[in-house]
Amino acid sequence: MDIEKSDLASYLFCQGTNNYAYEYLGVHMSESAGIYTYTFRVWAPKAHRIFVCGDFNAWDESLPMEKDADSGIWTAVLPSRVRLEGNRYKYKIVGNNGTHMKADPFAFSNETLKNTASVIYDIDSFKWHDEKWRETAKDRFRSSDKHFCSSPVNIYEMHLGSWKTRGGKTNVNGDAYLNYREIAEELAPYLKEMGYTHVELMPVMEHPFDGSWGYQVGGYYSPTARYGSPSDFAYFVDKLHEYGIAVILDWVPAHFPKDEHGLYEFDGDLLYEYKGKDRMEHKGWGTRCFDVGYPAVQSFLVSNALFWMRKYHVDGLRCDAVAAMLYLDFDKAPGEWVPNEFGDNKNLEAIAFFQKLNKAIFAEFPYALMVAEESASWNAITKPVHEGGLGFNFKWNMGWANDLFEYVAIDPFFRKGSHEKLTFPMMYAFSENYILSVSHDEVVHGKKSLLDKMYGTNEEKFPMFRAFMGYMMTFPGKKLIFMGTEYAPFREWDYENELEWFMLKYPNHSAIKQYVKELNHLYLSSPELWEIDDSWEGFQWIEADQSELNAISYRRIDMQGNEYIVVINFSPEKRAHYTLRVPEEGSYEEIFTSDAERFGGNGTKNGTLRAKALETEGELRAALDIVLPPYGALVFRKKPAVSVKNKNKGLSLNKEKK
Incomplete structure (x- = not known):
C-alpha cells in the first residue's frame, strides 16, 4: 500500500468510515524479487512504545513500531527471505498501566485453548466453489413491493x-x-x-x-x-x-x-x-x-x-x-x-x-x-x-x-x-x-x-x-x-x-x-x-377463543389465494365430532396430522371429508366434522376441481377429485 493510500486509510479509519479496515490494519504481506515484506499496523494512540514480538525474532524487542501522531496507528515493516505464514506474534505495548503482550485485534488467525498469540495467515488462499450460490441470493430472498422475504x-x-x-x-x-x-x-x-x-x-x-x-x-x-x-x-x-x-x-x-x-x-x-x-x-x-x-x-x-x-x-x-x-x-x-x-x-x-x-x-x-x-x-x-x-x-x-x-x-x-x-x-x-x-x-x-x-x-x-x-x-x-x-x-x-x-x-x-x-x-x-408472513393477508383466525377446549384454528394463505386450514388441540381430550369451519363447501383432505403412528401417535385419520354448508354469513360458510385427536395438530386443504371433458357435447365440466 503506497503512502497516499495509507494516509487515506488511516484517516478514514479514524473518521469511522473505513469499512475495509482489515485490509490496512493487522499484518499484510507483499512480495518483490523474492523478498517477502510483512507490514504490521495497530491502532494504539495512547501507547508509549510498541514492539512486534514473534517466532520470527525469538520474541525479542528487535522490531519496534513507529507511531503516526495524527491517527495513533503504529507501523513496523519486516522483510523476510521466507514466507512467515504460521508464525505467531503479539504486540508488546508499553502504556500508562505498564507493559502488556496483546494479540492483534485484526489478526486473521489465533492460537486457542489457553494460548493467545496471533498467527500470520493468508486467508485468500482458499479456492471457493459457491459462485452460483452467491449469484442467486436474490432468487432465494424473494421480496416484493408488497411482501417482505416471501421465501x-x-x-x-x-x-x-x-x-x-x-x-x-x-x-x-x-x-x-x-x-x-x-x-x-x-x-x-x-x-x-x-x-x-x-x-x-x-x-x-x-x-x-x-x-x-x-x-x-x-x-x-x-x-x-x-x-x-x-x-x-x-x-x-x-x-x-x-x-x-x-x-x-x-x-x-x-x-x-x-x-x-x-x-x-x-x-x-x-x-x-x-x-x-x-x-x-x-x-x-x-x-x-x-x-x-x-x-x-x-x-x-x-x-x-x-x-x-x-x-x-x-x-x-x-x-x-x-x-x-x-x-x-x-x-x-x-x-x-x-x-x-x-x-x-x-x-x-x-x-x-x-x-x-x-x-x-x-x-x-x-x-x-x-x-x-x-x-x-x-x-x-x-x-x-x-x-x-x-x-x-x-x-x-x-x-x-x-x-x-x-x-x-x-x-x-x-x-x-x-x-x-x-x-x-x-x-x-x-x-x-x-x-x-x-x-x-x-x-x-x-x-x-x-x-x-x-x-x-x-x-x-x-x-x-x-x-x-x-x-x-x-x-x-x-x-x-x-x-x-x-x-x-x-x-x-x-x-x-x-x-x-x-x-x-x-x-x-x-x-x-x-x-x-x-x-x-x-x-x-x-x-x-411462508409467502405472506408480514400481514393479515396471509393469516386469518377461524377459532381464536375456544379456551374451554384449549383449541385454536386458522387459515394460512399464499399470494395466489391457496390456503391451508390448521387446527391444533392443546388438550388431552379427543374431540370425536369437532366442527371446523371452512370457507366453502367441497371436499377437503387432511394433508398432515401429528397423530400419525410413525410420529408416535395413535393413528387417527380424517382422510378426505365433505364440508357442509352453514346457515351463516361471512367468509366461513361451511364446516367439516372432524376427529381432533388429543394434542393433535392437523392441516387440511380444499381438494382442487378437475376438468372432465364431456365427449358428447364438447363441454368442460368441473368436478372435484374424490
Whole structure:
C-alpha cells in the first residue's frame, strides 16, 4: 500500500468510515524479487512504545513500531527471505498501566485453548466453489413491493463444539473437537435431509473461554482455531452452500472480555471501551462495552461485519445483546446510569451505530439476513433506516416463545385461563419481521429442554411437543430451533458434551425426529406457510377463543389465494365430532396430522371429508366434522376441481377429485 493510500486509510479509519479496515490494519504481506515484506499496523494512540514480538525474532524487542501522531496507528515493516505464514506474534505495548503482550485485534488467525498469540495467515488462499450460490441470493430472498422475504426460512442454530465430538468424548480439555471440515461433511447432508434452509452458528470468532459459548470474543477477525484453520472454516461455508444451506453467524458488537491479551485497555488506557463509568462495563457479564460512538471503533466493528460476508461468504449475522446496547439503563440500578441529552434511557450512539451498520451491509449485500436479538420492546427494529428504524431485516420473536413456554407448562385443565398466551402474539405478529425462535438460551440454566417444558408425564410430553411444533411451523414468521430439539431430548444443552444422539435408539425420540423432518418439508413445500408472513393477508383466525377446549384454528394463505386450514388441540381430550369451519363447501383432505403412528401417535385419520354448508354469513360458510385427536395438530386443504371433458357435447365440466 503506497503512502497516499495509507494516509487515506488511516484517516478514514479514524473518521469511522473505513469499512475495509482489515485490509490496512493487522499484518499484510507483499512480495518483490523474492523478498517477502510483512507490514504490521495497530491502532494504539495512547501507547508509549510498541514492539512486534514473534517466532520470527525469538520474541525479542528487535522490531519496534513507529507511531503516526495524527491517527495513533503504529507501523513496523519486516522483510523476510521466507514466507512467515504460521508464525505467531503479539504486540508488546508499553502504556500508562505498564507493559502488556496483546494479540492483534485484526489478526486473521489465533492460537486457542489457553494460548493467545496471533498467527500470520493468508486467508485468500482458499479456492471457493459457491459462485452460483452467491449469484442467486436474490432468487432465494424473494421480496416484493408488497411482501417482505416471501421465501421459507427454517434455521438450525448450533454450537459447533457440542453438536458432535470426536468419539463422543467430553470437551472439558478441548481435545475432542471435530474439525470444521469433518463437521461440514456430516452437517450439510443432515440439514438438507431434515429440511433446514439456514444454519446459525453460535460465535465462531476466536474466544478465550469455552464457557462463554463464544459470546466473549477475543479475536473478531479470526475463526476459532478450536475447530481448525481459517481455510477449514471457509471449506465449512463452501460445503454448506453446496448443499443449499445458508450460513448465519452470531456476532457480538456489544461487549468484549477483560482478558489481558485482548481489547481490554488495549493501549494502556480505555480505547475500545466506553470511557465513562456509567457505560464502561457490563457488570452482569463481567465485560467491557464497546464505545460504538467512537469513530474508530465504528470502523473496527462495521469492517468486521462486512469482513465475514466478503471473505467467508456468510449469508447473514445475528447481532447478540442488542437491547444491552440500546438502553442506557440495561442491567443497571437507579443512580448507575446517566440519561441522554433528552432525559431518557435510549443510547443515541447505539441507535446511530446500528443504522450505520445496516446501511453499510445492505448497500453491498442487499439480500443478507441481519437479525437482531432484542429482548425488550424497542420499536422499529426491522424498519428501514430511511423510515426511522434500526435497519435490521429480522428480529427474534422472544415474546411469542415466552408465552408459548408458559402455556405448555400449565396443567391442561387450567389452560383456559391462559388461552390468550396462544392468541396474543397475533396482536403484534406483523409489527416487525419476526423469526420464531426456540434458541440455545431457552434450553439451559434450569429452563429445561423444550420437551421437558411440557406439562405432564412422559407419555403426555411427546404429543404435546408435536402440537407445539405444529403451531410453530404454521404460525406467521420464519423459524429457528436449537440443535437437538429435532429429536426432543430430556436433558438441557451442555456445551462440554455432544448431543445425546444415542436417544434416537428409543422409539419416542426417533419418531419425533421423523415428525420434525416431515413437518419441515411440509413447511418448505407450502407457500401457504411462508409467502405472506408480514400481514393479515396471509393469516386469518377461524377459532381464536375456544379456551374451554384449549383449541385454536386458522387459515394460512399464499399470494395466489391457496390456503391451508390448521387446527391444533392443546388438550388431552379427543374431540370425536369437532366442527371446523371452512370457507366453502367441497371436499377437503387432511394433508398432515401429528397423530400419525410413525410420529408416535395413535393413528387417527380424517382422510378426505365433505364440508357442509352453514346457515351463516361471512367468509366461513361451511364446516367439516372432524376427529381432533388429543394434542393433535392437523392441516387440511380444499381438494382442487378437475376438468372432465364431456365427449358428447364438447363441454368442460368441473368436478372435484374424490
